[in-house]
Amino acid sequence: MDQILRTPSRAPTGTAPAGTANLSRRNLLGAAAGALVLAVALPGRVRAEAQGPAEGAGAIAPKPGTRVPAFLEIRPDGTVRFLSPFVEGGQGIATGMAQIVGEELDVDPARFVVECAPPGPDYAVVNGIRMTGGSFSTRSSYPLMRQLGATARDMLVRAAAARLKVQAAELTTRDGTVVHAASGRTLPYGALAADAMALKPNESAPLRDPTSFRYIGKPVARIDVRDKSTGRAVYAIDQKVEGMLYAAVAHAPHPGTEPAGLDNEAAVRAMPGVHSVHRLPGAVAVAADSWWRARKAVEALTVRWSAPKATGLDTIAADFSSDGLLAALKASAEAGHAAEAEGDVAGAFARAAKVVEAEYAAPYLAHAQLEPPSSIARFNPDGTLDVWLPNQMPELFQTISAKVAGVEPDKVRIHSPMLGGFFGRHFPYDAGNPFPQAILLAKATGRPVKVLWSREEEFARDGLRPLSFSRFRAALDAAGNPTAIEVRTVGEGPIGRYFGALMKTPVDPSAVEGIVEKPYAIANRRMTFTKVAHPVTIAFWRSVGHSMNDAFYESFLDEVAQAGGHDPFELRMTLLKDKPRSLRLLREVADLSGGWQRGPYAAGDGKRARGVSLASPFGSETATIAEVSVEGGEARVHNLWIAFDPGSVVNPAIVTAQVESAAALGTSSVLFEQIVYRDGLRQSQNFDTYPILRREHMPAVHVRIVESGAPMGGVGEPGLPGVPPAILNAIAALTGQRIRSLPVANTKLAGA
Amino acid sequence: MFDLTINGQTRRVEVEPDTPLLWVLRDTLGMTGTKYGCGIAQCGACTVLMDGQATRSCQVTVDSVGTAKVETIEAVQADPVGRKVVEAWVAAQVPQCGYCQSGQVMAATALLRETPKPSDDDIANAMTNLCRCGTYNAIAAAVRHAAA
Structure with missing residues (x-):
């Protein structure tokens, strides 16, 4: 029997129907689901321009976040199962939701069991859509989730009133119990749940007075920490279903090429445990009775691949290189579209006493989350399809899964287990996720199939933070103060890539964020964006455009300070004198670090110096100071002091942990990380060739949370963008070397 | 077999x-x-x-x-040292995504069985597992806590 899957669509019987050989996730993404993503992925102002007021994303579901039984199951034992709109991946959102809902429901968050909800309109609580990303979860859903808890509590109280034959007003609650103080009678929630859930919800049930909060605003222990410390937490990679085959894949060395022939298929099919050998779009696969056997078999396959194009930047050609792409970005002469334009830039440059110019570049980055991606697909006798997969957006994966499988979306059940890290990894990226392979293989074999990518396959197909380039110019007056700044950004961002068709402006916000909308009083500004598409699968990566652009801008601002003869901290204070929120953070971070000092100064075994930066990502603000030394030509980061203002917080311990985590990733990226392409191939295959931050390079991280009372901002990503520039500025202060091409590891630093 | x-x-x-x-x-x-x-x-x-x-x-x-x-x-909690490590991990709220933490807890258990009072260098030499969430400082704090 011919086991080779020639087309993505193949019946379990082994017949080969006319297929959809040109399966393209990008095409699938271009459909309606993409519009949903766009609505939240863009900053508000750009969104309004892109969509217009009549197309608000809130139109898709009647009243998300209000139907209590869709979210809460109060069990007889007093535990509460909460179906969360969000997926937990280390950011602590499961605990945050338990705190917010538990506060109003009056149940200790420790008794919550939180699971990611299946697809459904009830969970579209992020501006009318659903995603776990953009650091949106808490800030978008906080009022809704509070009200949900209060509404549920009100239903329980009314159910108790009927049971006890008293007025609801005579009743109070106490941690999962309804209390009738007058008679001393109590009823646990678990005994009332069935009655309560049948009642009509009162969506204006009163909320608790914030001054009486017991859980919100408190460092409540995370509810999943014990399971994660004892190996009991279950990730996608750990899941198993009855009768399942394990599949391993080998992707085409050059993305976009196809398996043209297999030379030893019969021999491989005879290997231990092997069930079948398959061709997939851009890959080959082996299904077997264990993953190790499948992997050994797929690696034993001798595959003849079609040839990539010889050259050019429209595909990953045989001669494609990241250096070549960067050269193309630099060489582009195409005029940019205005991303920000204020004042008279040309005039300011004409009158300038001094002009500063610099070019900055950042490499492709992998997510390198510790859990390699996997997916299980199972077709059921009733025509439905179950898919288990790591994901940040269940409804979008449902839509795509349905198209791959050739069924209606409502026939697809999406299961969203806890994520072993994500950082933006688990959106659908062009050929960057295993779930379509699992669906195709389940269809081909007639069995449930689990596809797991080896770490090497993950490094080969992960979507990457785009390689980036910006050219900066500043005009200084005679006093050395900046009067104008001009930035030309050339490249491509993930919003433009995946949702560009819906943008009504040619400026990709994910390419310029961190360069536009800065708080500094520089009167004349012109920032432009010129699109040069990458052939590479690009992706959202923790803090997205901010992850490199704040490094560029804040480094360049230090160059401006130096050219103007100013201390970089003092220059920022001057330029922020009308921005009290930013100014306060600068003062807070200076205080946290024991007072601003740039150095170099003697410390430890040698000299150290400090750098400062500001960033305003995802509705929050940060001020960061880094302290570095140089040992053996390499930077050592000793301390990071971060003042962080997300407006207000739900769990200060989680916020602190997230800022520290973001600081680690920021340190890792600026010092070490890069995916280099040479001859069309990624040069990193595993953690030995893609170094990430190890324990010995982890700085001490000192976080001060400042609750300014500004509208609630994001938490998961905003701690990152300030870290790379603070480190780069500290290195410059110490060594005089201004690193404009990342990562730092590419430059041998002068001893200090 | x-x-x-x-x-x-x-x-x-x-x-x-x-x-x-x-x-x-x-x-x-x-x-x-x-x-x-x-x-x-x-x-x-x-x-x-x-x-x-x-x-x-x-x-x-x-x-x-x-x-x-x-x-x-x-079986880590069947071992008295392992149990102490787990309790320290919970007390210090170490895990974020948690994926690396099984390995971290096992490495810490081996360290503390061998060296009940590890120095910072001992910890650095024994705790070499990668954590993409950057929980390294919390891990070190938890190891010290478990050793105390």
Whole structure:
């Protein structure tokens, strides 16, 4: 029997129907689901321009976040199962939701069991859509989730009133119990749940007075920490279903090429445990009775691949290189579209006493989350399809899964287990996720199939933070103060890539964020964006455009300070004198670090110096100071002091942990990380060739949370963008070397 | 066919001799607390104890296990040191995504059995597993807490 899957669509019987050989996730993404993503992925102002007021994303579901039984199951034992709109991946959102809902429901968050909800309109609580990303979860859903808890509590109280034959007003609650103080009678929630859930919800049930909060605003222990410390937490990679085959894949060395022939298929099919050998779009696969056997078999396959194009930047050609792409970005002469334009830039440059110019570049980055991606697909006798997969957006994966499988979306059940890290990894990226392979293989074999990518396959197909380039110019007056700044950004961002068709402006916000909308009083500004598409699968990566652009801008601002003869901290204070929120953070971070000092100064075994930066990502603000030394030509980061203002917080311990985590990733990226392409191939295959931050390079991280009372901002990503520039500025202060091409590891630093 | 001593029990498995212990644990025996991260002994997510030594099970072929006593995260709380480590991990709220933490807890357990009062250098030398969430400082704090 011919086991080779020639087309993505193949019946379990082994017949080969006319297929959809040109399966393209990008095409699938271009459909309606993409519009949903766009609505939240863009900053508000750009969104309004892109969509217009009549197309608000809130139109898709009647009243998300209000139907209590869709979210809460109060069990007889007093535990509460909460179906969360969000997926937990280390950011602590499961605990945050338990705190917010538990506060109003009056149940200790420790008794919550939180699971990611299946697809459904009830969970579209992020501006009318659903995603776990953009650091949106808490800030978008906080009022809704509070009200949900209060509404549920009100239903329980009314159910108790009927049971006890008293007025609801005579009743109070106490941690999962309804209390009738007058008679001393109590009823646990678990005994009332069935009655309560049948009642009509009162969506204006009163909320608790914030001054009486017991859980919100408190460092409540995370509810999943014990399971994660004892190996009991279950990730996608750990899941198993009855009768399942394990599949391993080998992707085409050059993305976009196809398996043209297999030379030893019969021999491989005879290997231990092997069930079948398959061709997939851009890959080959082996299904077997264990993953190790499948992997050994797929690696034993001798595959003849079609040839990539010889050259050019429209595909990953045989001669494609990241250096070549960067050269193309630099060489582009195409005029940019205005991303920000204020004042008279040309005039300011004409009158300038001094002009500063610099070019900055950042490499492709992998997510390198510790859990390699996997997916299980199972077709059921009733025509439905179950898919288990790591994901940040269940409804979008449902839509795509349905198209791959050739069924209606409502026939697809999406299961969203806890994520072993994500950082933006688990959106659908062009050929960057295993779930379509699992669906195709389940269809081909007639069995449930689990596809797991080896770490090497993950490094080969992960979507990457785009390689980036910006050219900066500043005009200084005679006093050395900046009067104008001009930035030309050339490249491509993930919003433009995946949702560009819906943008009504040619400026990709994910390419310029961190360069536009800065708080500094520089009167004349012109920032432009010129699109040069990458052939590479690009992706959202923790803090997205901010992850490199704040490094560029804040480094360049230090160059401006130096050219103007100013201390970089003092220059920022001057330029922020009308921005009290930013100014306060600068003062807070200076205080946290024991007072601003740039150095170099003697410390430890040698000299150290400090750098400062500001960033305003995802509705929050940060001020960061880094302290570095140089040992053996390499930077050592000793301390990071971060003042962080997300407006207000739900769990200060989680916020602190997230800022520290973001600081680690920021340190890792600026010092070490890069995916280099040479001859069309990624040069990193595993953690030995893609170094990430190890324990010995982890700085001490000192976080001060400042609750300014500004509208609630994001938490998961905003701690990152300030870290790379603070480190780069500290290195410059110490060594005089201004690193404009990342990562730092590419430059041998002068001893200090 | 191999007889392995895992968490005090003898488990008979029928796999090829070159199968890594990691995949015997995960796929053959269904013990998924031990994680696959890299497969080349870089990340340490697959750390188990073999005769008390922290060992990266992705690099141990099943035919080389022999009579070694294998301990995995599933049994960590059966051991007094392991229990202390877990309690320290919970007290310090170490895990974020948690994926690397089985290996981290096993590495810490091996360290503290051997060296009940580790120095900072001891901790640095023993705790070499990767964590992409950057929980390194919390890990060090938890190890010190467990040793106290």
